[in-house]
Amino acid sequence: MKKIVVKFGGSNLKTKEDIGKIIKTIRAYNRPLVIVVSAFYGITNYLTEGLETVLDDETHITAMIDFMKNLKRETLEENIDDEVFRAAAYEKVKIRLEQLHKFLLGIHYIGEVPDFIEDQVLSYGEKLSSLMLTLILKYNGIDSVEAMPEDIGLVTDGAFRNASIDFERSTEPVSRALSEERIFIIPGFYGVSAEGRVNLLGRGGSDYSAAAIASCIDAESLDVWKDVNGYMSADPGLIPTARRIENLSYNEAAELSYFGAKILHPRTVEPLLKQKIPVKIFNINDAGNIHPLTVIGEQKLNGISMLKSVTYSDSFAILKLEGAGVGIKEGILAEVTTLLDRNRINIKSVVTSQTAINIYLDSPDLTGAKTLLEKYPPHAVTSIIPQDNLSIIALVGDGLIHSQGLAYRMIGAVAEQGIDLKIVSVGASDSAVYCVVDRNDREKAVMVIHEAFFK
Ligand code: ASP
Ligand code: MG
Numbered sequence: 001m002k003k004i005v006v007k008f009g010g011s012n013l014k015t016k017e018d019i020g021k022i023i024k025t026i027r028a029y030n031r032p033l034v035i036v037v038s039a040f041y042g043i044t045n046y047l048t049e050g051l052e053t054v055l056d057d058e059t060h061i062t063a064m065i066d067f068m069k070n071l072k073r074e075t076l077e078e079n080i081d082d083e084v085f086r087a088a089a090y091e092k093v094k095i096r097l098e099q100l101h102k103f104l105l106g107i108h109y110i111g112e113v114p115d116f117i118e119d120q121v122l123s124y125g126e127k128l129s130s131l132m133l134t135l136i137l138k139y140n141g142i143d144s145v146e147a148m149p150e151d152i153g154l155v156t157d158g159a160f161r162n163a164s165i166d167f168e169r170s171t172e173p174v175s176r177a178l179s180e181e182r183i184f185i186i187p188g189f190y191g192v193s194a195e196g197r198v199n200l201l202g203r204g205g206s207d208y209s210a211a212a213i214a215s216c217i218d219a220e221s222l223d224v225w226k227d228v229n230g231y232m233s234a235d236p237g238l239i240p241t242a243r244r245i246e247n248l249s250y251n252e253a254a255e256l257s258y259f260g261a262k263i264l265h266p267r268t269v270e271p272l273l274k275q276k277i278p279v280k281i282f283n284i285n286d287a288g289n290i291h292p293l294t295v296i297g298e299q300k301l302n303g304i305s306m307l308k309s310v311t312y313s314d315s316f317a318i319l320k321l322e323g324a325g326v327g328i329k330e331g332i333l334a335e336v337t338t339l340l341d342r343n344r345i346n347i348k349s350v351v352t353s354q355t356a357i358n359i360y361l362d363s364p365d366l367t368g369a370k371t372l373l374e375k376y377p378p379h380a381v382t383s384i385i386p387q388d389n390l391s392i393i394a395l396v397g398d399g400l401i402h403s404q405g406l407a408y409r410m411i412g413a414v415a416e417q418g419i420d421l422k423i424v425s426v427g428a429s430d431s432a433v434y435c436v437v438d439r440n441d442r443e444k445a446v447m448v449i450h451e452a453f454f455k
Contacts, residue, residue: 002220007036007210011227012284014041016078021287028288032181036188036210039125061104079136089135100124115160119198126187134185144183152177156191156199163199165212174216207265215271222279230281230293234450249299255432259394260313307397317366318387319359323380327354335378391442394434413452
């Protein structure tokens with residue numbers, strides 16, 4: 001029988017009571033599962049900040065370890081009544097925290113954070129979650145075993161911080177390691193290089209870990225538990241009348257993530273495409289209800305295109321490089337992209353005209369990119385103008401690009417409100433059409449666009 005990979009993310013691990021909901025859900029499945037967990041909510045950020053602080057401040061190391069010990073102790077107290085069992089569980093947690101302690105000491109004494117240590121340290125959020133869940137499941141009489149990526153052979157391409165899984169190397173060992181009919185608990189967010197070093201899979205990457213594992217074992221489905229009601233036609237915080245979307249194609253899900261929907265990591269569907277493994281989204285606040293709110297999978301288009309959702313992202317900025325003839329002079333773009341790439345700044349898109357090159361970036365990268373380009377100015381560029389406080393709003397649905405008048409309706413709805421459109425793009429993919437507005441206009445623009453299409 002094929003297995004289900006079940007992923008519980010940070011939003012399912014916010015309070016010490018949350019594990020109770022997870023146990024209820026695992027019981028409801030009532031079958032062997034491969035479970036992938038994230039760090040407890042906020043812990044990866046806490047570790048990231050801690051890395052910097054411990055460089056200069058040795059006392060912060062003990063403070064961090066004590067803080068985490070306390071958190072774990074409270075969670076064990078909430079979930080394990082038997083004192084003897086609880087004490088034994090706490091000992092195991094302390095041993096794992098002791099390992100983390102040593103890495104932090106190492107950082108402090110060598111006075112820098114080497115790549116491979118950074119990835120190691122940040123993986124502890126997940127490593128503590130998997131241990132805690134395994135211990136608490138055992139206490140509840142549910143047969144389960146912790147399975148570490150380094151032990152099951154989840155091998156990466158060797159890149160630090162933002163690695164990809166090497167499926168040629170991983171598929172066979174991972175499927176063999178997880179073949180037994182029992183519950184496996186795997187820490188998400190990292191794999192190991194061929195040399196055995198921890199490599200993170202990018203922020204939010206435990207969705208991608210879970211998908212990669214689902215692909216390796218050719219799972220029946222990837223079940224992702226969140227704390228919201230699946231995908232909606234718009235952010236329900238902004239649009240109270242937003243509707244739930246029952247089905248999405250892989251492309252639609254990928255585009256929605258790319259343009260700001262925070263449900264799945266943008267790379268989640270990538271490993272699942274070939275085997276057509278569906279992704280199912282559930283809400284942990286309805287713990288134990290194994291009925292998906294949204295299913296992502298292969299969809300037949302039947303020639304009818306349908307708008308599924310209006311999404312937005314505020315993390316959008318433009319760096320405008322002006323100069324006479326930059327649009328036709330050779331090599332400028334190559335200089336820019338090489339420079340940014342070397343410094344690990346991701347370019348979301350590039351739009352050029354005769355006198356300007358517009359580089360689309362994630363907002364947090366804007367200042368870094370500007371500083372770099374000012375330091376190493378590409379030839380023919382005479383001024384560099386950063387534009388922040390923008391929002392990108394995307395309409396997502398397969399085949400949208402063939403739907404006549406769609407862009408016209410979008411532009412019309414926004415223009416009627418006197419909202420200034422900075423950019424409109426149709427055609428970058430079959431499934432997404434987008435526009436860029438001032439951040440201040442974003443709320444209104446999403447409202448009127450949603451209203452124009454979902455009456
Ligand atoms: N804990 C990691 C992060 O915060 C990975 C994840 O949550 O998916 O980025
Ligand atoms: Mg996540």
